[in-house]
Structure formats: structure tokens, C-alpha cells
Amino acid sequence: MPATSPGPVGRRIAYYRSVARPKMTQQQLADRAGVALGTVRKIERGERGVTDGTLDAIAAALGVDPARLLADRERVATRIRDALPTLSAAIAAYDVPDDGPVRPLSELRASVAQITAWRLSAQYLQIARRVPDLLAELARASFSAPSENDQQVAELLVTAYRAADAVAYKHGARDLSARLIELMRWATPGADDPLLAATVGYVRTEVFFAARAHKAGLRALEAAIDACPPPVDAGAVAARGALHMRAAVIAGRAGQGDAANAHLTEARTLGDQADEGVYQGTAFGPDSVRIHEVSVAVSLGNDHVQRAFDVAREWKPPADLPAERRSGFYIELARAQLWGGLADDAFESLKVARRIAPQHTREHSWVREDAATLRRLKRADAESLTSFAEWCHAD
Known part of the structure; x- marks a missing residue:
């Protein structure tokens, strides 16, 4: 694989090594990354470039996204685009997976939690590198798991599809994104979880945004709200609130100001009942609702910008979002x-x-x-x- 140009990447590696907690020596970095000490030294001094494999190993040892180490952001985007055919091949075989190993359910759950964390922190390169193999393994698990694990495997599969969709959607592969969302919808009944179904309804809105079919998207979201369990616990409150947040934005895009405001009011009411956090893979709470107030103002058009300014004047998103x-x-x-x-x-x-x-x-x-x-x-x-x-x- 091509190597980075020496210089900037070495300085970034040295920086992240120096701020690691606890601070890491070059020898420790070399040991954790599985590369020679001399290689680390030459990279940090700018005497040699870094192949994709070495970069990924060093990034993993440092606990950072490989994109953080690259000065050439185009290379990040290229690596993600290059990974999309592999992702497409993995989902093409969703019902006829290749033979291969399947890890215990606890390990699969940990892997899905990791790619969800990458999705929430917008580390799409990390997802693109790992999710095709994970989806193939989860597909095998869905055929081989004991029946008592069927629902859990289905939930993990839906969550992994969502992470893969984030990569496809953000990088403009809208047809691939739509296929992934349909697979989420296909797998959801197996989980027998109405809150997961609400999450899929939330994600499905991407299809309507991409097609600019905002009125149809609003109808789909309102149907998802009607099907959502009543807000009697934190999970149900967050699921319903997230749907109202997204309905407010798409109603604004549809030019339906009254509907946008009504959904935003419902979201705000529910947000006041929830601690800010990630529920079923979606952030919800008072801070998320404030962010969507700005989204709604922008969706309604430039006559509503003062509303966005009013939010931003008094509040900024906290670092833990x-x-x-x-x-x-x-x-x-x-x-x-x-x-x-x-x-x-x-x-x-x-x-x-x-x-x-x-x-x-x-x-x-x-x-x-x-x-x-x-x-x-x-x-x-x-x-x-x-x-x-x-x-x-x-x-």
C-alpha cells in the first residue's frame, strides 16, 4: 500500500505518543503496534513514510483514529471510498454468508459497541476498515447461534448495519446507504424490540433527506412515533423524543412550520424528562434538543436565522456530547x-x-x-x- 510522505505524520505520532496517559516511550509504542523500534524512530524523525498497515497499527496502539495522524485528508477519504466495495460485497451475502468463525456473543457485543462509539465520534475510517468483516461474522452468527440468542444477534446486526450506513451516507454512497437501511428494517423484527424499531425509523429518514422527499419522510416519522411505546421509562422517552426531533427538522424542510414547531415542542418536553445520553445508539436529552432548535431554524429558511442566533448566544454544545x-x-x-x-x-x-x-x-x-x-x-x-x-x- 502507498506510504505517507514523511514529516507531518511523524510529528503527529510523536505528539499523540507524548500526550498519551500514561506517556508512552518509542519502545512501548513499537511493542504495542508490533513494529520495529527503528521504524518508529525513523517515522517520528521524518526519515520515512508510513504504509496504511503500519499507520493503522500505530493508531490502534495510540488509541486514536488513523485520520488524526494524517496531514493528507484526501487519503482518508480515498481509503474510505476504496473500502465501500468490500462493504457492498459483505451485505450482498447477508443471507448466504461465507463459512468462517463466529466469536462468542460477548465478544461480538463488544465489537459492535466499539463501532458504535466510532460512529458517534465520526471516526468513519475506523468503521470502514472493520465493519465488513463484522457484518459477515454477524450474518454467520444469525444462522448458527442458539435460538435463545436469536434476538440479541438480530439487535447486534441492526446496530452494525447502522454504523456501516453512517459511512456510506456521509461519503455520498446513497444507494448503498439505502440498501443498508433496508437491511436494518429486514433484521429488526428478529430482535422483537419496539425501541430498536423506533431507532430504525429515525435512521430511515436519511433516505427521505437524500431524495428531498420531505413530506413523505414526515409521514414515515409520524407513523414511527405512533408505533413507539409510550414514554414510561428512559429508553422509551428517548426513542420518542429522538423521533420528534427528527420530525421537526424534516417538517421544516417540507415548509411546514407549524408541524416543525409542534414536534420540537414535544421533543423539548421529553428532553426535560431525560438525562442527556446515548440511547439505542442515538444521543438524546436537553442538549440534543437545543441543537435541533438550530436545525429547525435552518430548515425553515433564512427568515428564521434569529432563532438559531438566540440559541447560540446563550449556549454551546458541551464537550461530552x-x-x-x-x-x-x-x-x-x-x-x-x-x-x-x-x-x-x-x-x-x-x-x-x-x-x-x-x-x-x-x-x-x-x-x-x-x-x-x-x-x-x-x-x-x-x-x-x-x-x-x-x-x-x-x-
Whole structure:
């Protein structure tokens, strides 16, 4: 596999090694990564590049996403795109998996929890590297597991499909994303869990966003809300609240302001009953609802930007929220600021989004559109704005 250019990647490796807790020596890094000490030394001194395999091993030893070590963000996107055919092949064989080993249920559960954590922190390269093999193994498990484990395996399969969908959707593979969502819907009845079904209804909205079929998406979400269990415990409160949050956004995109506000009000009421957290793989709570207030304002159009400004003036997403959700807040705020004539503020918001979740920000279509607009509006601010626009492939 091609090697990185020496220099920046070595400096990043040395930095993350120095801030590890406890601090890691070069020898310890070499031992944990399974590479020679001399290789680590040469990489950190900028005397040699790093192959994909070595980079992945070092990143795993450091406990960071390989994308954090790369200066060449295009290479991250290329590696993810190159992994999509393997993912597509894995799901093509969902009902006729290849023979192979199947780990105990506890180990499968731990692997699914890990890729869910990567999804929430927008580490799409990590998911792309691991999820095809995991999906194949879970498909084998679904055929070979004892009957008493059927529901648990089905739940793990749905959750893994969701992580794979995040990669496909964020990187523009919308047909693959739609296939993954249909597989989520196919596997969900086997889990016999109405809260998981509500989660799938939440994720399914991506199909409607991609097709700009907002009215149909709103109908689908309202049907999912009707089917959701009553909010008698934390899980049900969060499931119903998340559906209302998403219904508010898609209602705004459909131009239905009254419906958007009604769903947002329901989400806010439910959010006040829940501690902020991740439920069934979806963040929900008062902070998530505040972020969706900005989303709804942007969805309703530039006549509603003051509403987004009012939220942002008094509140910022706390650091313990999932990175993807926090970066999404700043991406949406940047659009509102651009519409409100605050070009400098919009650029600052986009830079914050990039610091929080670079992969999520780089692949977001609004970031590209807004960076291109900012470059046209501020031709005199050449270097940093042009660099950002080129980084996210803005036209």
C-alpha cells in the first residue's frame, strides 16, 4: 500500500505518543503496534513514510483514529471510498454468508459497541476498515447461534448495519446507504424490540433527506412515533423524543412550520424528562434538543436565522456530547450566520466543526456549499479560506 510522505505524520505520532496517559516511550509504542523500534524512530524523525498497515497499527496502539495522524485528508477519504466495495460485497451475502468463525456473543457485543462509539465520534475510517468483516461474522452468527440468542444477534446486526450506513451516507454512497437501511428494517423484527424499531425509523429518514422527499419522510416519522411505546421509562422517552426531533427538522424542510414547531415542542418536553445520553445508539436529552432548535431554524429558511442566533448566544454544545452531533451544530450555525450576513462568524463556526469532527465536516455537503460561497464573498481573505475550501472540495 502507498506510504505517507514523511514529516507531518511523524510529528503527529510523536505528539499523540507524548500526550498519551500514561506517556508512552518509542519502545512501548513499537511493542504495542508490533513494529520495529527503528521504524518508529525513523517515522517520528521524518526519515520515512508510513504504509496504511503500519499507520493503522500505530493508531490502534495510540488509541486514536488513523485520520488524526494524517496531514493528507484526501487519503482518508480515498481509503474510505476504496473500502465501500468490500462493504457492498459483505451485505450482498447477508443471507448466504461465507463459512468462517463466529466469536462468542460477548465478544461480538463488544465489537459492535466499539463501532458504535466510532460512529458517534465520526471516526468513519475506523468503521470502514472493520465493519465488513463484522457484518459477515454477524450474518454467520444469525444462522448458527442458539435460538435463545436469536434476538440479541438480530439487535447486534441492526446496530452494525447502522454504523456501516453512517459511512456510506456521509461519503455520498446513497444507494448503498439505502440498501443498508433496508437491511436494518429486514433484521429488526428478529430482535422483537419496539425501541430498536423506533431507532430504525429515525435512521430511515436519511433516505427521505437524500431524495428531498420531505413530506413523505414526515409521514414515515409520524407513523414511527405512533408505533413507539409510550414514554414510561428512559429508553422509551428517548426513542420518542429522538423521533420528534427528527420530525421537526424534516417538517421544516417540507415548509411546514407549524408541524416543525409542534414536534420540537414535544421533543423539548421529553428532553426535560431525560438525562442527556446515548440511547439505542442515538444521543438524546436537553442538549440534543437545543441543537435541533438550530436545525429547525435552518430548515425553515433564512427568515428564521434569529432563532438559531438566540440559541447560540446563550449556549454551546458541551464537550461530552458525541462529536458528530457537536460538529453538526456548528455546521448548521454557520449556514444561519452566512444567511444573516455574518461571513466571518460562519467561517469560524466551520473551523470549529472541523476541529471537533474532521471527517464528518469534510464530507458534509453544506460545508462545501458554504465554503464555496464564503470564498466568493471574501476574495481578499485569500489563504486560510482558500485552504479550507480546497480541503473540503468546495467548488
